Amino acid sequence: MATLLYITAHPLDPQSSYSLAVGKEFIEAYRKANPGDKVIHLDLYKENIPQFDADVLRGWEKLRSGSSFDQLTDDEKSKVACLEAVVDQFVAADKYVYVSPMWNFSIPPVLKAYTDATSIPGKTFRYTENGPEGLLTGKKVLHIQASGSVYSEGPLAPLEMGYSYLNKVLQFYGIQSIEAIFIEGTALTSQKQAPAIKEKAIAHAKEVARSF
Numbered sequence: 001m002a003t004l005l006y007i008t009a010h011p012l013d014p015q016s017s018y019s020l021a022v023g024k025e026f027i028e029a030y031r032k033a034n035p036g037d038k039v040i041h042l043d044l045y046k047e048n049i050p051q052f053d054a055d056v057l058r059g060w061e062k063l064r065s066g067s068s069f070d071q072l073t074d075d076e077k078s079k080v081a082c083l084e085a086v087v088d089q090f091v092a093a094d095k096y097v098y099v100s101p102m103w104n105f106s107i108p109p110v111l112k113a114y115t116d117a118t119s120i121p122g123k124t125f126r127y128t129e130n131g132p133e134g135l136l137t138g139k140k141v142l143h144i145q146a147s148g149s150v151y152s153e154g155p156l157a158p159l160e161m162g163y164s165y166l167n168k169v170l171q172f173y174g175i176q177s178i179e180a181i182f183i184e185g186t187a188l189t190s191q192k193q194a195p196a197i198k199e200k201a202i203a204h205a206k207e208v209a210r211s212f
């Protein structure tokens with residue numbers, strides 16, 4: 001039995017979002033194809049993942065310098081413990097599906113905070129004499145991203161920093177199997193093909209779900 005983390009970084013619902021609509025269809029098809037698997041939905045707009053603020057940095061520094069967990073302040077304790085639970089849950093999973101809208105060429109801030117939380121030495125990567133080494137080999141990722149314009153090809157491609165950011169971080173964790181579904185170009189005035197773009201992405205998602 002595999003565990004799939006379904007990580008959504010969107011404040012709205014599937015009726016109002018292309019990325020969530022495609023993600024929902026993916027998960028339904030995945031559940032049908034893998035009834036024994038465990039699917040955990042992490043809605044990052046409800047999770048309150050702590051940012052790396054002064055409590056977190058000071059708490060970690062105290063632990064590094066030999067203090068016990070009990071010597072941390074209450075705020076340091078709760079944030080450090082929460083971040084540890086987040087990365088441990090991430091490491092324990094086998095597969096990851098990220099869903100995000102493109103905002104200003106990149107990902108929403110809650111997904112950056114989550115990615116900070118999962119980028120922890122000794123958990124998802126480690127430093128060796130030969131440089132950093134990813135610790136999550138053998139895991140799989142799908143990233144579903146919606147954007148108003150087209151970035152997978154054409155003149156805007158160099159501006160794309162959502163999928164390409166996540167892709168690089170996840171490769172840094174040692175993950176080699178990384179797929180993407182882009183629902184892109186839905187805002188272009190030269191074409192009124194948004195429903196067709198969405199339907200094509202849903203068909204693609206259902207196909208990927210059968211073998212993910």
Ligand SMILES: Cc1cc2nc3c(=O)[nH]c(=O)nc-3n(C[C@H](O)[C@H](O)[C@H](O)COP(=O)(O)O)c2cc1C
Binds near residue numbers: 102104106150
């Ligand atoms: C705050 C904000 C920033 C956006 N930035 C971009 C952008 O940089 N490039 C782009 O092509 N579309 C941009 N868009 C449009 C969205 O990417 C597009 O509406 C997409 O469908 C959002 O995903 P969703 O349908 O899942 O909400 C932006 C939209 C919002 C609300």
